[in-house]
Structures are given as structure tokens and as C-alpha cells.
Amino acid sequence: MKIFYNCAHCGAAIDVIEVDQVDEVKFGFDCLTAEERQDIIKVDTKENTMHVHSLCDQCIETLGLHEKKAVQQQINFLH
Ligand SMILES: [Zn+2]
Numbered sequence: 001m002k003i004f005y006n007c008a009h010c011g012a013a014i015d016v017i018e019v020d021q022v023d024e025v026k027f028g029f030d031c032l033t034a035e036e037r038q039d040i041i042k043v044d045t046k047e048n049t050m051h052v053h054s055l056c057d058q059c060i061e062t063l064g065l066h067e068k069k070a071v072q073q074q075i076n077f078l079h
Helices: 033-042 059-062 067-077
Strands: 001-007 015-019 040-045 049-054
Touching: 015 040, 015 049
Parallel strands: 001 049
Antiparallel strands: 001 015, 040 049
């Protein structure tokens, strides 16, 4: 399965990785609530792809999120 990481703020493509199996613990998805998952992760079973909304480094800096520890922790989960 291909996993596309896109910035939820500016839409920039951050990263694309390919995995045989999605390890939810490794990716930190198990730390998300059901609502967060729906918001952040879109799975396309037909295309065998997964789209993950994250934030690019530039937006983290622009939004000043690096000062908000809780948010950054969440972002780190997804990398
Ligand atoms: Zn961005």
C-alpha cells in the first residue's frame, strides 16, 4: 500500500512511502481517536492507497506550532 502524506494546511506533498502492511502502532495511528482518524486518514482500498493529512515543516513554522507541544507530538506520531 502506498501512503501519501500531504500538508493539511498548504496541500504540499510531504512524503510518499510504500509498505506491505500498515502497522498502525508504528505509524502512531493507534494514538488517534476515531474522529481524528476520519479526519486525518483517508484509505482508498480500490487504489490501495492511503492519504494522511499532516503538516509540512514550513507550515509548522509559519503557524508557530513548534511552540505548541501537544500539536507537535501529534504530528510526530504521523511520521
Ligand atoms: Zn504546508
